[in-house]
Amino acid sequence: MSFERPAQRPPSLRQFFADFGGVYAANGLIGFIFAASGPVAIILSVGIAGGLSQSDLASWIFGSFAINGVLSIAFCWYYRQPLVFFWTIPGAVLVGPALGHLSFPQVIGAFLAAGVLMLVLGLSGWFKRVMQALPMPIVMGMVAGVFMKFGVDLVLALRDDLALAAPMALVFVVLSAVPALGRRLPPLIGAMILGALLIAAYGTFDPAGAAGDALVRPNLYAPEFSWQAMLELVVPLAVTVLVVQNGQGFAVLEAVGHKAPINAVTIGCGAWSMVTAMVGSVSTCLTGPTNALISSSGERHRHYTGGVLVGVLAIAFGLFAPLFTRLMLASPKAFIATIAGLAMLRVLQTAFHVSFRERFTLGALVAFIVTVANVPIFNIGAPFWGLVFGYLMSRVMEPGDFAMLRAK
Numbered sequence: 101m102s103f104e105r106p107a108q109r110p111p112s113l114r115q116f117f118a119d120f121g122g123v124y125a126a127n128g129l130i131g132f133i134f135a136a137s138g139p140v141a142i143i144l145s146v147g148i149a150g151g152l153s154q155s156d157l158a159s160w161i162f163g164s165f166a167i168n169g170v171l172s173i174a175f176c177w178y179y180r181q182p183l184v185f186f187w188t189i190p191g192a193v194l195v196g197p198a199l200g201h202l203s204f205p206q207v208i209g210a211f212l213a214a215g216v217l218m219l220v221l222g223l224s225g226w227f228k229r230v231m232q233a234l235p236m237p238i239v240m241g242m243v244a245g246v247f248m249k250f251g252v253d254l255v256l257a258l259r260d261d262l263a264l265a266a267p268m269a270l271v272f273v274v275l276s277a278v279p280a281l282g283r284r285l286p287p288l289i290g291a292m293i294l295g296a297l298l299i300a301a302y303g304t305f306d307p308a309g310a311a312g313d314a315l316v317r318p319n320l321y322a323p324e325f326s327w328q329a330m331l332e333l334v335v336p337l338a339v340t341v342l343v344v345q346n347g348q349g350f351a352v353l354e355a356v357g358h359k360a361p362i363n364a365v366t367i368g369c370g371a372w373s374m375v376t377a378m379v380g381s382v383s384t385c386l387t388g389p390t391n392a393l394i395s396s397s398g399e400r401h402r403h404y405t406g407g408v409l410v411g412v413l414a415i416a417f418g419l420f421a422p423l424f425t426r427l428m429l430a431s432p433k434a435f436i437a438t439i440a441g442l443a444m445l446r447v448l449q450t451a452f453h454v455s456f457r458e459r460f461t462l463g464a465l466v467a468f469i470v471t472v473a474n475v476p477i478f479n480i481g482a483p484f485w486g487l488v489f490g491y492l493m494s495r496v497m498e499p500g501d502f503a504m505l506r507a508k
Contacts, residue, residue, distance in 0.1 A: 104361035106179045111404075116177075120405040123398040126286035128409035130443050131393035133292075133436075135186055135410075136165070136417055136424065143382075146192050150199025156380055158422050159319040163381030166418025169411040171372050171384065175365070176407035181358050182394045183365065184407045185372065186414075188385045190340040190483070194333065195382060202329050204380065209323035210333035211377035217338045218383075219370030227342055228362040234487065235505060237455045238494060239351040241464030242486040243388065244451035245471025246348060247444050250389075254441025261434035263302070268295045268435075272442045288443055295435050304432045314423040318379045336478075341369055341385040344483040348388025355450050356395045358403070360386070389440075392447040459501040463494030 111119065140161060147157045164187040175183035198207055221227045257265040268291040275287035299305050346365060353360045365386050373383040394406035417424050455464035467490030474482045494501060 103364040103367065106361075107359075108180060110178050111180060116405060116408070119402040120409075121398070121402065123286060124394070124402055124406040125409060126289045127394045127396060127398065127403075128406035128413070130288045130292075130439065131184070131390040131406065132410045132413040132417075134393060134440050134443065135387065135390050135414070139186070139189055142189055142192055143187075146196040146199070149196055150204075152199070152204060154422075155317070155319060156204065158316045160380045160382070161421040162316045162318045162418045163376035163379040164418070165414040165421065167376050167379070167381070168372065168384055169414030169418060171368055172411035172414065173408050175368065176404045176411065179361060179364075180401065180404045181360065182353065182391050182403040182407040183360065184387050184390050184394065184410050185368065185384050186387045186390065187376070187382050188337065188340045188345045190344055191337045191385075192382045194336055194340065198329070198333055202326070202332075203324065205321055205324040206326045206329040207333065208321050208377050208380060209325040210329040210337065211381070211383055212323050212374055213325070213330055213334045214337035214341070214383050215370050215373030215377060217334060217370070218342060218373060219367060221338075221342065222363055222366030222368075222370050225363055227366050234347075234491065235460045235463065235494065235501070236351065236354065237457070237460040237464040238467050238487065238490040239347055240355065240451045240454040241456075241467035241490055242344075242471050242483050243348050243351050244448060244455055245468045245486055246483055247389065247392075247448050247451060248468075248472055250437075250440050250444040251448055253437040257434040257437040257441065261432060264295060264298050264304075264432060265434050265438040267298060268292075268438045269442065288439065291442055292439055295438065299432060299435060305430055314420050316419060316421045320378055321380055323377065337383050339484055341373070341383050342366060343487060345385035345388060347487065348483075349386035349391050351454075352388055352392040352447065352451075353395065355454050356403075357400050358395065389444065389447075393443050396443070396446050459504065460494050460498055462497050463490040466490040466493040 143160055143164070144157060147160060152160075168185045168187065172184045175181075175185070195207055198210075254265070254269075258269065271294050272287045272291040275282045275285060275290045346369065349365075350360050350362065369384050369386065376382075376384055390410060391407070394410060395403045398406075455461070455468065467486040469486075470489050471483050471486035475485075476482060477485055
């Protein structure tokens with residue numbers, strides 16, 4: 101199978117700048133900040149617990165951002181869609197326990213093998229047929245379960261740091277409720293600016309935590325292949341990328357009218373996972389939250405410009421990974437939680453609407469509950485099992501919905 105052809109020709113540079121605008125810049129910036137905050141903290145916590153050095157961690161983050169940023173720009177430009185690639189967060193979590201009894205080169209060997217497996221699945225076209233057979237309400241039920249955490253974290257931020265989170269939420273509501281103001285200052289940008297000013301006023305930024313080298317020096321690793329690492333990590337990594345992460349990405353894009361090229365994305369994830377593995381980065385995936393954020397507002401045919409901006413910012417972040425990571429972690433946790441929660445409100449609303457609007461509602465509910473419960477089985481994350489149990493429940497309890505789906 102080959103890459104799907106784009107619906108229209110890639111834009112010229114002049115067309116790109118004509119399509120670009122304040123809304124898309126704001127969405128792209130928010131999407132990037134989301135990726136560069138909490139998810140980075142996951143990499144750091146996993147790596148530190150696994151005994152990785154600061155050099156290993158910086159190299160991992162370089163691959164996750166800079167190398168994947170190149171792929172993101174290429175896909176967004178070629179397909180004129182918001183197709184941003186980062187790394188599998190559940191996959192990174194899987195790696196944590198493995199580092200307790202496997203060497204980092206053995207884990208990197210599993211990264212490389214998982215990339216080969218995904219590349220084969222993409223070239224065969226098998227994975228595309230599987231995704232097309234999954235009812236969208238069930239997939240969006242899983243997505244809603246994944247994104248629910250961001251709404252809950254917003255409430256917890258209001259509880260834990262009311263003086264910072266409440267004013268940010270208030271200015272977001274005001275700018276959203278008054279369209280004339282929101283056009284001049286996008287609500288999320290307004291909330292970010294106010295939050296930054298409040299952090300400066302309260303003196304809650306830790307400048308000492310931002311000291312150190314600025315420019316990254318990526319490492320090149322020689323992978324080691326062990327049967328233990330292959331059995332423990334390869335299939336779970338491929339599942340988290342192709343079903344959990346890419347499934348989220350495809351679902352949120354389809355919900356706003358984009359038709360993502362499933363084969364091309366799968367091939368890209370496989371090939372790029374092999375590249376990022378060589379600098380110690382976990383497997384590449386199509387990101388769900390960031391693509392949801394950059395396609396949350398504005399005209400659909402211009403969303404791709406926000407994705408290109410995210411790719412450019414990701415390259416810069418990767419090159420200066422040590423500096424930017426410390427800057428983000430020096431900010432109060434409530435700042436990031438509030439921004440992410442406010443940004444995901446509309447996305448959550450869309451996910452619930454698609455999940456429980458009409459058909460497959462019981463399967464969508466089961467997918468949502470299992471995902472929210474967040475109980476992994478056989479070292480595979482809950483979102484995958486949400487899809488499995490949601491699909492099985494619909495098969496048993498909602499056969500008429502499948503009959504109507506086949507009749508289309």
